[in-house]
Amino acid sequence: RRAEALARGHAPCHTQDGQRIEVFANLGSVADATLAMANGAEGSGLLRTEFLFLERETAPDMAEQTADYQAIADTLAGRPLIIRLLDIGGDKPAPYLPIPAEENPALGLRGIRVGLARPEILEDQLRAILSVRPIEQCKIMVPMIASLDELRQVRTVLDRLCAELGRTDRVPLGVMVETPAAAITADLLAREADFLSIGTNDLTQYALAMDRGNASVASALDGLHPAVLRLIGETCRGGQAHGRWTGVCGGLASDPMAVPILIGLGVTELSAAPAVVPDIKALVAGLTLPAARAHAQAALACSSAADVRRLAREFAA
Numbered sequence: 052r053r054a055e056a057l058a059r060g061h062a063p064c065h066t067q068d069g070q071r072i073e074v075f076a077n078l079g080s081v082a083d084a085t086l087a088m089a090n091g092a093e094g095s096g097l098l099r100t101e102f103l104f105l106e107r108e109t110a111p112d113m114a115e116q117t118a119d120y121q122a123i124a125d126t127l128a129g130r131p132l133i134i135r136l137l138d139i140g141g142d143k144p145a146p147y148l149p150i151p152a153e154e155n156p157a158l159g160l161r162g163i164r165v166g167l168a169r170p171e172i173l174e175d176q177l178r179a180i181l182s183v184r185p186i187e188q189c190k191i192m193v194p195m196i197a198s199l200d201e202l203r204q205v206r207t208v209l210d211r212l213c214a215e216l217g218r219t220d221r222v223p224l225g226v227m228v229e230t231p232a233a234a235i236t237a238d239l240l241a242r243e244a245d246f247l248s249i250g251t252n253d254l255t256q257y258a259l260a261m262d263r264g265n266a267s268v269a270s271a272l273d274g275l276h277p278a279v280l281r282l283i284g285e286t287c288r289g290g291q292a293h294g295r296w297t298g299v300c301g302g303l304a305s306d307p308m309a310v311p312i313l314i315g316l317g318v319t320e321l322s323a324a325p326a327v328v329p330d331i332k333a334l335v336a337g338l339t340l341p342a343a344r345a346h347a348q349a350a351l352a353c354s355s356a357a358d359v360r361r362l363a364r365e366f367a368a
């Protein structure tokens with residue numbers, strides 16, 4: 052099946068009974084984009100722009116950012132590219148961003164909180180993205196949203212920059228669902244966001260109150276925990292209530308045990324590690340929606356991640 056999926060190249064992926072599921076790749080460099088294309092990705096559901104900002108003394112200027120985003124867009128050859136705004140701070144320090152030492156960096160100044168605290172960084176990045184051609188290829192995604200107000204503030208800046216640049220085209224602006232707050236209020240966010248994409252790595256860390264960087268709890272940190280699955284289901288419902296699609300760009304999208312459950316919960320876009328794209332496409336092509344939905348309902352009723360994994364192994368068999 053993997054070989055079949057590879058042979059079909061970038062062809063749009065559907066379940067066996069015809070539900071369209073976009074299978075994208077996560078990127079952190081131009082090299083990733085090349086690998087994603089070789090593996091038949093339909094585009095990118097997450098460009099981690101931190102790669103441009105880390106391990107250097109000064110922030111990249113607009114021209115440098117535009118050149119890198121453009122190179123990645125060109126490598127994707129017209130396919131969709133979802134660019135995540137800078138997710139830096141706390142555990143990912145940069146010398147030009149003097150963030151005072153924090154006792155709990157995961158709960159501190161990170162993600163869009165940095166962009167809102169340092170508007171010049173946010174504005175440079177938005178301007179750089181708006182310079183990519185064709186702009187229709189791009190969508191913008193906001194990390195670490197906890198409240199609708201944060202999305203509104205980004206939208207206001209984006210609208211102002213578009214007006215300054217005399218742009219009438221509207222670049223879709225989506226939200227990363229990485230906090231339980233965002234998942235629970237997905238219906239409120241979806242009223243104003245163009246799409247939702249679940250970052251299951253952080254959503255799991257925050258739902259289970261377990262530090263994803265702490266080795267002593269890492270083995271218990273499993274996104275298939277029923278609490279996380281319920282938050283994912285809630286997010287999909289919130290999106291559907293306003294006709295917005297919900298994707299997953301965290302690690303669960305690369306996990307063959309998770310994919311049938313995600314689709315059964317209502318996820319219609321998966322952004323996986325480039326190397327596993329053919330496997331995920333093959334897996335999706337073998338699913339039917341009713342079976343995935345029934346499986347997801349059974350998973351929601353489990354009492355532990357271990358039970359969900361047992362169920363998922365049976366389903367796969």
Ligand code: PEP
Pocket residue numbers: 097099138229249250251252253254300301302
């Ligand atoms: C996530 O949190 O699931 C995610 C995709 O973002 P990152 O892993 O870059 O924090």
Ligand code: MG
Pocket residue numbers: 229250252253
């Ligand atoms: Mg994250």
